[in-house]
Amino acid sequence: MEYFPGIGRIPYEGPKTKNPLAFRHYKADEIVEGRTMQDWLRFSVCYWHTFRGTGSDPFGAPTLQRPWDDGSDSIENARKRVDVAFEFIQKLGAPFYCFHDRDVAPEGKTLAESNRNLDAIADALEAAQQRTGIKLLWGTANLFSNPRFMHGAATTCNADVFAFAAAQVKKAIEVTHRLGGVNYVFWGGREGYHNLLNTDMKRELDHLARFMHMAHEHAKSIGFKGQFLFEPKPKEPTKHQYDFDAAACLNFIKRAGLEGVVKLNVETNHATLAGHTMMHELEYARIHGALGSIDANTGDLLLGWDTDQFPTDIYLTTQCMLVIMENGGLAPGGVNFDAKVRRESFDPVDLFHAHIGGMDAFARGLKIAAKLRSDGVLKTFVKNRYRSFDSGIGKSIEDGSATFESLEKYMLDKGEAAPNESGRQEMLENVINDYLV
Ligand code: XUL
Ligand code: CO
Numbered sequence: 001m002e003y004f005p006g007i008g009r010i011p012y013e014g015p016k017t018k019n020p021l022a023f024r025h026y027k028a029d030e031i032v033e034g035r036t037m038q039d040w041l042r043f044s045v046c047y048w049h050t051f052r053g054t055g056s057d058p059f060g061a062p063t064l065q066r067p068w069d070d071g072s073d074s075i076e077n078a079r080k081r082v083d084v085a086f087e088f089i090q091k092l093g094a095p096f097y098c099f100h101d102r103d104v105a106p107e108g109k110t111l112a113e114s115n116r117n118l119d120a121i122a123d124a125l126e127a128a129q130q131r132t133g134i135k136l137l138w139g140t141a142n143l144f145s146n147p148r149f150m151h152g153a154a155t156t157c158n159a160d161v162f163a164f165a166a167a168q169v170k171k172a173i174e175v176t177h178r179l180g181g182v183n184y185v186f187w188g189g190r191e192g193y194h195n196l197l198n199t200d201m202k203r204e205l206d207h208l209a210r211f212m213h214m215a216h217e218h219a220k221s222i223g224f225k226g227q228f229l230f231e232p233k234p235k236e237p238t239k240h241q242y243d244f245d246a247a248a249c250l251n252f253i254k255r256a257g258l259e260g261v262v263k264l265n266v267e268t269n270h271a272t273l274a275g276h277t278m279m280h281e282l283e284y285a286r287i288h289g290a291l292g293s294i295d296a297n298t299g300d301l302l303l304g305w306d307t308d309q310f311p312t313d314i315y316l317t318t319q320c321m322l323v324i325m326e327n328g329g330l331a332p333g334g335v336n337f338d339a340k341v342r343r344e345s346f347d348p349v350d351l352f353h354a355h356i357g358g359m360d361a362f363a364r365g366l367k368i369a370a371k372l373r374s375d376g377v378l379k380t381f382v383k384n385r386y387r388s389f390d391s392g393i394g395k396s397i398e399d400g401s402a403t404f405e406s407l408e409k410y411m412l413d414k415g416e417a418a419p420n421e422s423g424r425q426e427m428l429e430n431v432i433n434d435y436l437v
Contacts, residue, residue: 269306
């Protein structure tokens with residue numbers, strides 16, 4: 001059975017093509033800075049938006065036409081979705097996918113039934129992976145949709161709910177391991193609070209730390225070698241999420257003694273909700289050795305929520321790729337499209353247009369970033385800007401030999417600081433524009 005009839009494998013046709021179902025820039029085997037595009041970008045399709053999205057919003061019913069889906073929670077329907085997903089991902093030519101446990105298999109009436117459902121669908125996923133060569137970038141557990149998680153999962157006030165969440169994550173890690181997943185993601189869907197008047201913040205944070213340690217212990221015990229990733233998001237669904245931004249996550253990881261165990265999965269729309277740019281969040285993670293993977297999407301700066309749109313802005317993807325290349329790539333992480341088509345884009349073919357656009361935007365970002373790097377444009381400028389720290393008094397500050405006394409003596413002798421130089425922001429912005437076109 002073919003679910004996307006009339007659409008074949010998406011070809012690379014170059015920038016001049018008029019074919020909307022072709023890549024203009026993403027050519028999987030093209031070498032950029034010594035590595036194929038496929039290896040730099042490691043694209044992943046997400047199961048939840050792409051194969052479970054309905055187009056419903058708080059004001060309206062589902063709009064997306066998915067002729068293969070009977071809308072039921074049956075195992076049969078779930079199995080059919082696996083075939084749909086792998087046909088789509090294969091035609092698109094993305095090497096990876098990722099999922100939440102409850103995206104792929106229906107939740108049962110008991111935990112045991114949910115686990116059985118998940119095992120049944122894992123059989124189908126495993127067979128589809130073998131058939132197509134598509135791999136699992138990461139698995140995760142949905143600890144936010146079911147009403148039992150209303151107060152949170154690892155940060156709930158209800159110990160039974162904590163236990164349920166632990167059992168669910170145990171199973172999700174096992175299934176991720178079975179399917180050869182190379183990462184496991186923790187996004188704290190309701191790990192936060194709406195009001196401090198009813199919240200014991202210290203206890204909640206301590207419980208979250210215990211939870212992650214137990215997950216790590218379990219992963220070790222079953223031989224799961226995938227990278228653990230924490231995904232920052234400041235708000236939504238709770239008013240304040242504990243995994244607010246990269247800095248808050250890294251502080252949590254440090255306080256919990258999980259350094260080296262957990263890296264970050266950085267998402268654009270979450271960065272902007274936190275009042276940061278994506279580049280800021282990526283760079284903050286990178287300099288701490290914690291840039292693990294990204295959820296590639298974009299928000300709408302006129303809206304204050306997580307719109308999860310496909311990334312098409314080349315300025316954005318260039319900034320992302322500058323940091324990712326400086327990081328030496330993302331592997332074992334990748335570029336996962338945590339993005340959804342608008343509810344007005346209801347045809348199945350819109351899923352192709354959306355992903356092709358995102359992949360091309362990142363391929364362009366990659367090529368532009370590579371050129372900026374090989375020409376040394378920003379690096380040379382930035383290095384020169386800090387040159388006063390390369391020798392003399394600056395060097396003594398950086399190597400730890402300076403003291404307040406030595407700096408006071410230096411400045412008393414000198415009388416006034418050396419004059420400042422221009423930051424040349426506008427010139428650099430112009431230079432970037434030269435590379436974009
Ligand atoms: C929610 C979000 C999640 C995580 C995985 O905003 O980004 O889909 O990526 O749980
Ligand atoms: Co995400």
